[in-house]
Amino acid sequence: MRRMLAARAALPVPDVAGALGARLDFHKDEADAMAALAKANVILECCEHHFSGVKRQHGFREDKVDNLEHHCVDIQLDFMENMTTPLGPEEAQDWFWATARQSITTLGFYAHYWLNGVEHHQYFHFISDILNHDSAFAVQAFGDLLLRLGLSDQRTVLHVFADCGPHFRSYEFLWCLVEVCKSKFPTVFLHFLLERHGKGRNDGQFGLQRRWAVDYARDHVISDVSDMKGALEAGAMMTMSLDPPPAGPSYHIVVFTPAAKPKFVDKLDNSKTDLQIEHTYCLRIQRHPVPMYVAVIKDFVYSDRSTDEQKGVSIGNVVMKRQPAKEESWRVSYRKTEPEKDNLNVGVLQRRLDHQKHAKLANLASRADPEIVKLARGQRR
Known part of the structure; x- marks a missing residue:
């Protein structure tokens, strides 16, 4: 566009009436075109930067899956879109009334680690009738997962991968990992996957979950969380029989009922730091050598920079802030009316x-x- 405008501007002005006015109109059009071009260049630069970040984070995550060190643990987590019940072999019109349907939340975990020289890949499906997709639910479920894994102190590094949703990209979830660093893993990395990052391990397990439920519903009625657990366990057993663990992945179905929602929320006090969590995709939490201090957190911005200590920037003082919770109780899914089957007319x-x-x-x-x-x-x- 610049070349075309320059070539046109270089043309001699004909000595005829109205030529200068035409040239003035041309320069106005040229100014508008250059402004539009500059705006388009800014948009292209932003998109190029974003999708290069997508590629960098995705590549780092896949490298951890393919080349996980023996002292490391890799955990990926995500919320699945809620499933609704009842499901069954027949479609009854009254089953699809809004008041007769119940939602089921699924928080999926992918855990990858070495044990006794054998590489393990485990998937956990935490299903619940709690509707909250928030940090409080994720924090309690994450703590439950670590207890179920029961890993020894030989593992010194924990990598946690999550998307940029506000339930994971929050100072509350970050403080949960600070507590994990203090009690279990000396080094914890929190990696965020950029928007439009494509499908990951959790998306694969959610696809299986939907297929298990649909296959089971061909011959059975899935009416509530306990029925869903039976459906998913049947599907998991069938899948694992085709590729038995530990060579293949193992699947665990957990009906998760969190403790009463805390009245107060513990989170990192970012007012005492230089951290803006919405502008980073990789944070490293290290246990402080002096027990009286909490931890040291460095911001590497992108995960592939975390291999170079010089590229990390300390965020400053790591201090906990406690504030009242916005919600006093969990939001629970329930039916206002029970679905019934009509007799054939x-x-x-x-x-x-x-x-x-x-x-x-x-x-x-x-x-x-x-x-x-x-x-x-x-x-x-």
């Missing part, structure tokens, strides 16, 4: 038969036919 069936006798089969299906048995079993439910 015999009158409709009779009218249908009267109009379709010419297409009726000569040999009717036997009651022992598998499809008829399945229908009868569904009606008894």
